[in-house]
Amino acid sequence: MIYRAIIWLLCISFVNAAENAYQPQHGDIVFQSLPNPWGKDLVDMIEGATGSPYSHCGMVIIEGGKWQVIEAIGPVQMIPLEAWQARGRGKKIWAYRPAEKFRKYIPNMVKVMKKDLGKPYDIRYRLDSEDIYCSELLYRGWKEVTGKPLGKLVKLHELNWQPYRKIIVAIEGSEEIPLQREIITPRDLAQAHELTKVWPIPETQQ
Template sequence: MKSLLYIGIFFGLSACARGEQPLRTGDLLFQVGRESAMGGAIKAATGNDCELKFTHVGIAVIGDRADSVLEATSNGGVRMTALQEFLNKSAYANGRPLVIAKRLKDTAGITASVRRARTFLGQPYDYSFRPDNGKLYCSELIWESYLAPDGRRIFPTRPMNFRAADGSMPAFWIELFAKLGEEVPENVPGTNPNDMARDSMLTEICRWF
Protein backbone atom coordinates (compact mmCIF):
# COMPACT_ATOMS: atom_id res chain seq x y z
CA MET A 1 0.00 0.00 0.00
CA LYS A 2 2.82 2.42 0.89
CA SER A 3 4.49 1.69 -2.45
CA LEU A 4 1.31 2.60 -4.30
CA LEU A 5 1.03 5.79 -2.27
CA TYR A 6 4.60 6.83 -3.13
CA ILE A 7 4.03 6.05 -6.80
CA GLY A 8 0.88 8.17 -6.74
CA ILE A 9 2.73 11.09 -5.17
CA PHE A 10 5.54 10.80 -7.73
CA PHE A 11 3.23 10.86 -10.74
CA GLY A 12 1.11 13.57 -9.17
CA LEU A 13 4.11 15.88 -9.01
CA SER A 14 5.53 14.86 -12.38
CA ALA A 15 2.28 15.58 -14.20
CA CYS A 16 0.99 19.08 -14.84
CA ALA A 17 -1.64 20.10 -12.33
CA ARG A 18 -3.37 22.51 -14.69
CA GLY A 19 -3.44 22.42 -18.48
CA GLU A 20 -4.89 20.20 -21.15
CA GLN A 21 -1.86 19.51 -23.32
CA PRO A 22 0.81 16.99 -22.30
CA LEU A 23 4.46 17.98 -22.33
CA ARG A 24 6.42 17.56 -25.54
CA THR A 25 10.13 17.57 -26.19
CA GLY A 26 11.20 21.16 -26.75
CA ASP A 27 8.71 22.77 -24.39
CA LEU A 28 10.33 25.30 -22.08
CA LEU A 29 9.97 24.88 -18.33
CA PHE A 30 10.08 28.17 -16.42
CA GLN A 31 10.89 27.72 -12.75
CA VAL A 32 10.73 29.80 -9.60
CA GLY A 33 13.76 28.43 -7.78
CA ARG A 34 14.21 27.91 -4.10
CA GLU A 35 15.70 30.94 -2.42
CA SER A 36 19.45 31.27 -2.88
CA ALA A 37 21.90 34.14 -3.14
CA MET A 38 21.96 33.93 -6.95
CA GLY A 39 18.22 33.32 -7.24
CA GLY A 40 17.47 36.27 -5.00
CA ALA A 41 19.73 38.55 -7.04
CA ILE A 42 18.08 37.38 -10.29
CA LYS A 43 14.60 37.99 -8.87
CA ALA A 44 15.59 41.45 -7.69
CA ALA A 45 16.98 42.41 -11.09
CA THR A 46 14.50 40.78 -13.50
CA GLY A 47 11.22 40.26 -11.65
CA ASN A 48 9.52 43.51 -12.69
CA ASP A 49 5.74 43.10 -12.72
CA CYS A 50 5.63 39.39 -13.57
CA GLU A 51 3.02 37.24 -11.87
CA LEU A 52 5.94 35.00 -10.93
CA LYS A 53 9.62 35.84 -10.74
CA PHE A 54 11.28 33.06 -12.68
CA THR A 55 14.92 32.39 -11.90
CA HIS A 56 15.52 29.42 -14.20
CA VAL A 57 14.44 27.82 -17.47
CA GLY A 58 15.12 24.42 -19.02
CA ILE A 59 14.11 22.35 -22.05
CA ALA A 60 11.76 19.38 -21.66
CA VAL A 61 13.00 16.12 -23.21
CA ILE A 62 10.13 13.64 -23.09
CA GLY A 63 10.38 9.88 -23.51
CA ASP A 64 14.17 9.77 -23.77
CA ARG A 65 14.33 6.66 -21.54
CA ALA A 66 12.75 8.88 -18.91
CA ASP A 67 11.33 12.39 -18.93
CA SER A 68 14.20 14.85 -18.45
CA VAL A 69 15.12 18.51 -18.59
CA LEU A 70 18.10 19.83 -20.53
CA GLU A 71 19.39 22.77 -18.52
CA ALA A 72 22.39 24.93 -17.70
CA THR A 73 22.92 25.01 -13.94
CA SER A 74 25.39 26.75 -11.68
CA ASN A 75 26.32 23.44 -10.04
CA GLY A 76 26.81 21.31 -13.13
CA GLY A 77 26.94 23.33 -16.32
CA VAL A 78 24.83 22.08 -19.22
CA ARG A 79 23.38 18.77 -18.13
CA MET A 80 20.40 16.46 -18.44
CA THR A 81 18.30 16.33 -15.27
CA ALA A 82 15.43 13.98 -14.46
CA LEU A 83 12.12 15.88 -14.61
CA GLN A 84 11.27 14.96 -11.04
CA GLU A 85 14.64 16.25 -9.82
CA PHE A 86 14.04 19.50 -11.72
CA LEU A 87 10.63 19.90 -10.06
CA ASN A 88 12.09 19.12 -6.64
CA LYS A 89 14.51 22.06 -7.02
CA SER A 90 11.60 24.50 -7.39
CA ALA A 91 10.02 26.73 -4.83
CA TYR A 92 6.65 25.29 -3.79
CA ALA A 93 3.19 26.73 -3.23
CA ASN A 94 0.53 24.60 -1.51
CA GLY A 95 2.75 21.56 -1.95
CA ARG A 96 3.18 22.02 -5.70
CA PRO A 97 6.32 23.12 -7.62
CA LEU A 98 6.19 26.61 -9.12
CA VAL A 99 6.91 25.60 -12.71
CA ILE A 100 5.10 26.61 -15.90
CA ALA A 101 5.54 24.90 -19.28
CA LYS A 102 5.39 27.03 -22.43
CA ARG A 103 5.61 26.05 -26.10
CA LEU A 104 6.54 27.92 -29.25
CA LYS A 105 3.46 28.67 -31.31
CA ASP A 106 5.47 27.77 -34.41
CA THR A 107 6.80 24.30 -33.63
CA ALA A 108 8.42 23.62 -37.01
CA GLY A 109 12.01 23.95 -35.85
CA ILE A 110 11.78 22.48 -32.35
CA THR A 111 13.35 19.10 -33.18
CA ALA A 112 16.41 20.79 -34.67
CA SER A 113 16.57 23.21 -31.73
CA VAL A 114 16.64 20.41 -29.17
CA ARG A 115 19.24 18.56 -31.23
CA ARG A 116 21.36 21.71 -31.21
CA ALA A 117 20.89 22.14 -27.46
CA ARG A 118 22.20 18.61 -26.88
CA THR A 119 25.49 19.56 -28.52
CA PHE A 120 26.15 21.91 -25.59
CA LEU A 121 26.00 19.14 -22.98
CA GLY A 122 29.06 19.36 -20.73
CA GLN A 123 29.73 23.06 -21.29
CA PRO A 124 30.41 24.97 -18.04
CA TYR A 125 28.02 27.45 -16.49
CA ASP A 126 28.50 31.06 -17.57
CA TYR A 127 29.00 33.05 -14.37
CA SER A 128 30.16 35.99 -16.50
CA PHE A 129 26.78 36.24 -18.29
CA ARG A 130 28.56 37.20 -21.49
CA PRO A 131 27.91 35.79 -24.99
CA ASP A 132 30.28 33.70 -27.09
CA ASN A 133 32.67 32.65 -24.32
CA GLY A 134 32.21 28.88 -24.47
CA LYS A 135 29.99 28.93 -21.38
CA LEU A 136 26.21 29.10 -20.98
CA TYR A 137 23.70 30.27 -18.39
CA CYS A 138 20.15 28.91 -18.40
CA SER A 139 18.34 31.24 -20.79
CA GLU A 140 21.50 31.61 -22.89
CA LEU A 141 21.24 27.88 -23.65
CA ILE A 142 17.75 28.47 -25.08
CA TRP A 143 18.89 31.58 -26.95
CA GLU A 144 21.78 29.72 -28.58
CA SER A 145 19.71 26.64 -29.44
CA TYR A 146 16.38 27.91 -30.77
CA LEU A 147 17.03 29.25 -34.25
CA ALA A 148 14.86 30.30 -37.19
CA PRO A 149 15.27 28.44 -40.53
CA ASP A 150 17.64 31.18 -41.73
CA GLY A 151 19.88 30.70 -38.68
CA ARG A 152 18.73 33.74 -36.72
CA ARG A 153 18.21 33.31 -32.99
CA ILE A 154 14.47 33.58 -32.45
CA PHE A 155 14.59 35.00 -28.91
CA PRO A 156 15.72 38.62 -28.69
CA THR A 157 18.42 39.93 -26.39
CA ARG A 158 17.98 43.02 -24.26
CA PRO A 159 20.43 45.14 -22.27
CA MET A 160 20.94 43.17 -19.07
CA ASN A 161 20.07 44.73 -15.75
CA PHE A 162 21.68 43.52 -12.54
CA ARG A 163 20.29 46.26 -10.29
CA ALA A 164 17.44 45.86 -7.85
CA ALA A 165 14.23 47.87 -8.28
CA ASP A 166 15.61 50.67 -6.07
CA GLY A 167 18.65 51.05 -8.35
CA SER A 168 21.12 49.44 -5.96
CA MET A 169 23.54 46.71 -7.02
CA PRO A 170 23.01 43.56 -4.90
CA ALA A 171 26.08 42.51 -2.93
CA PHE A 172 25.95 39.08 -4.61
CA TRP A 173 26.79 40.55 -8.02
CA ILE A 174 29.46 42.88 -6.65
CA GLU A 175 31.22 40.00 -4.90
CA LEU A 176 30.81 37.54 -7.79
CA PHE A 177 32.30 39.80 -10.45
CA ALA A 178 35.05 40.97 -8.12
CA LYS A 179 36.10 37.33 -7.75
CA LEU A 180 35.98 36.92 -11.54
CA GLY A 181 38.06 40.07 -12.01
CA GLU A 182 35.40 41.46 -14.34
CA GLU A 183 33.05 44.41 -14.49
CA VAL A 184 29.38 43.72 -13.85
CA PRO A 185 28.01 43.32 -17.42
CA GLU A 186 25.32 45.96 -16.91
CA ASN A 187 23.62 46.78 -20.26
CA VAL A 188 25.48 44.02 -22.12
CA PRO A 189 22.96 42.26 -24.43
CA GLY A 190 21.62 39.09 -22.84
CA THR A 191 18.54 37.15 -21.81
CA ASN A 192 16.75 36.13 -18.64
CA PRO A 193 13.95 33.68 -17.83
CA ASN A 194 11.36 36.38 -17.05
CA ASP A 195 11.72 38.23 -20.35
CA MET A 196 11.74 34.95 -22.23
CA ALA A 197 8.60 33.70 -20.47
CA ARG A 198 6.72 36.84 -21.54
CA ASP A 199 7.63 36.48 -25.22
CA SER A 200 4.55 36.47 -27.47
CA MET A 201 5.99 33.56 -29.47
CA LEU A 202 5.23 31.28 -26.52
CA THR A 203 1.94 29.95 -25.24
CA GLU A 204 1.37 28.31 -21.86
CA ILE A 205 0.78 24.57 -22.02
CA CYS A 206 0.43 23.65 -18.37
CA ARG A 207 1.57 24.41 -14.85
CA TRP A 208 2.23 22.28 -11.80
CA PHE A 209 0.49 24.48 -9.23
Protein backbone atom coordinates in the same frame (compact mmCIF):
# COMPACT_ATOMS: atom_id res chain seq x y z
CA MET B 1 -24.20 -0.90 -6.28
CA ILE B 2 -22.13 0.76 -3.57
CA TYR B 3 -19.00 -0.96 -4.90
CA ARG B 4 -19.71 0.30 -8.44
CA ALA B 5 -20.33 3.80 -7.13
CA ILE B 6 -16.98 3.80 -5.33
CA ILE B 7 -15.19 2.61 -8.48
CA TRP B 8 -16.94 5.31 -10.52
CA LEU B 9 -15.92 8.02 -8.04
CA LEU B 10 -12.32 6.80 -8.06
CA CYS B 11 -12.25 6.89 -11.86
CA ILE B 12 -13.61 10.44 -11.87
CA SER B 13 -10.96 11.43 -9.31
CA PHE B 14 -8.17 9.99 -11.45
CA VAL B 15 -9.49 11.78 -14.55
CA ASN B 16 -9.72 15.08 -12.68
CA ALA B 17 -6.21 14.62 -11.29
CA ALA B 18 -4.88 13.99 -14.79
CA GLU B 19 -6.67 17.05 -16.15
CA ASN B 20 -5.23 19.17 -13.33
CA ALA B 21 -1.62 18.09 -13.92
CA TYR B 22 0.89 19.42 -16.39
CA GLN B 23 0.78 17.39 -19.61
CA PRO B 24 4.23 17.79 -21.18
CA GLN B 25 5.04 17.91 -24.87
CA HIS B 26 8.43 17.46 -26.50
CA GLY B 27 9.90 20.95 -26.84
CA ASP B 28 8.03 22.67 -24.01
CA ILE B 29 10.09 25.33 -22.26
CA VAL B 30 9.69 25.16 -18.50
CA PHE B 31 10.48 27.69 -15.79
CA GLN B 32 10.86 27.47 -12.03
CA SER B 33 11.95 29.38 -8.95
CA LEU B 34 15.12 27.77 -7.67
CA PRO B 35 15.38 27.14 -3.93
CA ASN B 36 17.31 30.02 -2.40
CA PRO B 37 19.87 27.86 -0.56
CA TRP B 38 20.94 26.48 -3.97
CA GLY B 39 22.60 29.77 -4.76
CA LYS B 40 20.91 32.37 -2.63
CA ASP B 41 22.68 35.45 -3.96
CA LEU B 42 22.28 34.45 -7.60
CA VAL B 43 18.65 33.39 -7.24
CA ASP B 44 17.73 36.57 -5.40
CA MET B 45 19.55 38.67 -8.00
CA ILE B 46 17.90 37.00 -11.01
CA GLU B 47 14.40 37.22 -9.56
CA GLY B 48 14.88 40.67 -8.04
CA ALA B 49 16.54 42.26 -11.05
CA THR B 50 13.83 41.02 -13.41
CA GLY B 51 10.86 41.31 -11.05
CA SER B 52 9.90 37.76 -11.96
CA PRO B 53 9.68 34.43 -10.10
CA TYR B 54 11.51 32.76 -13.00
CA SER B 55 15.09 32.11 -11.92
CA HIS B 56 15.73 29.00 -14.03
CA CYS B 57 14.52 27.33 -17.21
CA GLY B 58 15.06 24.32 -19.45
CA MET B 59 13.46 22.38 -22.30
CA VAL B 60 11.34 19.26 -21.90
CA ILE B 61 12.42 16.44 -24.22
CA ILE B 62 11.75 12.74 -24.71
CA GLU B 63 14.93 10.75 -24.11
CA GLY B 64 14.88 6.97 -23.97
CA GLY B 65 11.10 7.01 -23.76
CA LYS B 66 11.15 9.18 -20.64
CA TRP B 67 10.51 12.85 -19.98
CA GLN B 68 13.72 14.75 -19.35
CA VAL B 69 14.72 18.40 -19.06
CA ILE B 70 17.88 19.65 -20.72
CA GLU B 71 19.23 22.56 -18.70
CA ALA B 72 22.29 24.68 -18.01
CA ILE B 73 22.69 24.69 -14.27
CA GLY B 74 26.36 23.79 -14.05
CA PRO B 75 27.15 21.78 -16.05
CA VAL B 76 24.68 21.50 -18.94
CA GLN B 77 22.84 18.27 -18.23
CA MET B 78 19.66 16.27 -18.62
CA ILE B 79 17.50 15.52 -15.59
CA PRO B 80 14.16 13.66 -15.22
CA LEU B 81 11.25 16.08 -15.48
CA GLU B 82 9.84 14.82 -12.18
CA ALA B 83 13.12 15.55 -10.39
CA TRP B 84 13.39 18.92 -12.12
CA GLN B 85 9.96 19.96 -10.90
CA ALA B 86 10.61 18.64 -7.38
CA ARG B 87 13.72 20.83 -7.13
CA GLY B 88 11.82 24.09 -7.59
CA ARG B 89 10.41 26.10 -4.72
CA GLY B 90 7.04 24.66 -3.82
CA LYS B 91 7.55 22.17 -6.70
CA LYS B 92 5.95 24.82 -8.89
CA ILE B 93 6.43 24.78 -12.63
CA TRP B 94 5.47 27.10 -15.49
CA ALA B 95 5.38 25.71 -19.02
CA TYR B 96 5.39 27.52 -22.37
CA ARG B 97 4.87 25.81 -25.72
CA PRO B 98 6.26 26.89 -29.10
CA ALA B 99 3.56 27.67 -31.66
CA GLU B 100 2.76 24.82 -34.05
CA LYS B 101 4.61 26.40 -36.97
CA PHE B 102 7.84 26.35 -34.96
CA ARG B 103 7.62 22.75 -33.75
CA LYS B 104 9.44 21.46 -36.83
CA TYR B 105 12.60 23.13 -35.48
CA ILE B 106 12.58 21.35 -32.12
CA PRO B 107 14.46 18.13 -33.11
CA ASN B 108 17.40 20.10 -34.51
CA MET B 109 17.29 22.52 -31.60
CA VAL B 110 17.65 19.61 -29.19
CA LYS B 111 20.63 18.32 -31.19
CA VAL B 112 22.28 21.73 -30.98
CA MET B 113 21.74 21.98 -27.22
CA LYS B 114 23.09 18.48 -26.64
CA LYS B 115 26.39 19.64 -28.11
CA ASP B 116 26.71 21.84 -25.01
CA LEU B 117 26.29 18.97 -22.53
CA GLY B 118 28.96 19.19 -19.87
CA LYS B 119 29.74 22.88 -20.37
CA PRO B 120 30.10 24.85 -17.12
CA TYR B 121 27.64 27.47 -15.92
CA ASP B 122 28.34 31.07 -16.89
CA ILE B 123 27.99 32.97 -13.64
CA ARG B 124 28.77 36.24 -15.46
CA TYR B 125 25.89 35.86 -17.93
CA ARG B 126 27.79 36.56 -21.12
CA LEU B 127 26.52 35.56 -24.56
CA ASP B 128 30.00 35.42 -26.07
CA SER B 129 31.68 32.85 -23.82
CA GLU B 130 32.08 29.08 -23.87
CA ASP B 131 30.37 28.84 -20.49
CA ILE B 132 26.60 28.95 -20.70
CA TYR B 133 23.62 29.87 -18.52
CA CYS B 134 20.08 28.50 -18.51
CA SER B 135 18.15 30.86 -20.77
CA GLU B 136 21.19 31.29 -23.01
CA LEU B 137 21.19 27.55 -23.77
CA LEU B 138 17.66 27.81 -25.15
CA TYR B 139 18.22 31.16 -26.84
CA ARG B 140 21.33 29.96 -28.68
CA GLY B 141 19.76 26.66 -29.67
CA TRP B 142 16.68 28.37 -31.08
CA LYS B 143 18.66 31.06 -32.92
CA GLU B 144 21.08 28.60 -34.50
CA VAL B 145 18.23 26.52 -35.91
CA THR B 146 15.70 29.22 -36.86
CA GLY B 147 18.04 32.11 -37.54
CA LYS B 148 15.92 34.31 -35.29
CA PRO B 149 16.10 35.24 -31.58
CA LEU B 150 13.75 33.82 -28.98
CA GLY B 151 12.76 36.62 -26.65
CA LYS B 152 14.33 40.04 -26.29
CA LEU B 153 17.89 40.69 -25.21
CA VAL B 154 18.15 43.30 -22.47
CA LYS B 155 21.14 45.24 -21.20
CA LEU B 156 22.11 45.05 -17.57
CA HIS B 157 21.34 48.74 -17.04
CA GLU B 158 17.71 48.07 -18.05
CA LEU B 159 17.28 45.71 -15.10
CA ASN B 160 16.92 46.51 -11.41
CA TRP B 161 20.60 45.78 -10.82
CA GLN B 162 21.40 48.44 -8.19
CA PRO B 163 20.40 46.40 -5.09
CA TYR B 164 22.77 43.66 -6.27
CA ARG B 165 25.88 45.77 -6.90
CA LYS B 166 27.96 43.87 -4.31
CA ILE B 167 27.05 40.53 -5.88
CA ILE B 168 27.91 41.78 -9.37
CA VAL B 169 31.23 43.22 -8.20
CA ALA B 170 32.11 39.92 -6.52
CA ILE B 171 31.21 37.95 -9.64
CA GLU B 172 33.04 40.28 -12.02
CA GLY B 173 36.04 40.76 -9.76
CA SER B 174 35.89 44.46 -10.55
CA GLU B 175 34.14 47.61 -9.37
CA GLU B 176 33.24 48.35 -12.98
CA ILE B 177 29.66 47.23 -13.62
CA PRO B 178 29.12 45.91 -17.20
CA LEU B 179 25.96 47.96 -17.74
CA GLN B 180 25.98 47.43 -21.51
CA ARG B 181 26.18 43.64 -21.29
CA GLU B 182 23.32 42.01 -23.19
CA ILE B 183 21.48 39.24 -21.38
CA ILE B 184 18.59 36.94 -22.17
CA THR B 185 16.79 36.52 -18.86
CA PRO B 186 14.30 33.74 -18.09
CA ARG B 187 11.61 36.41 -17.87
CA ASP B 188 12.37 37.83 -21.31
CA LEU B 189 12.62 34.36 -22.82
CA ALA B 190 9.13 33.54 -21.49
CA GLN B 191 7.75 36.70 -23.10
CA ALA B 192 8.76 35.57 -26.60
CA HIS B 193 5.79 35.85 -28.98
CA GLU B 194 6.63 32.39 -30.36
CA LEU B 195 5.65 30.83 -27.02
CA THR B 196 2.26 30.30 -25.39
CA LYS B 197 1.82 29.61 -21.70
CA VAL B 198 0.17 26.20 -21.23
CA TRP B 199 0.76 25.61 -17.52
CA PRO B 200 -0.66 26.64 -15.15
CA ILE B 201 -3.64 26.87 -17.49
CA PRO B 202 -4.60 30.53 -17.95
CA GLU B 203 -7.91 31.32 -16.25
CA THR B 204 -9.44 32.39 -19.57
CA GLN B 205 -8.99 28.82 -20.85
CA GLN B 206 -10.33 27.02 -17.78
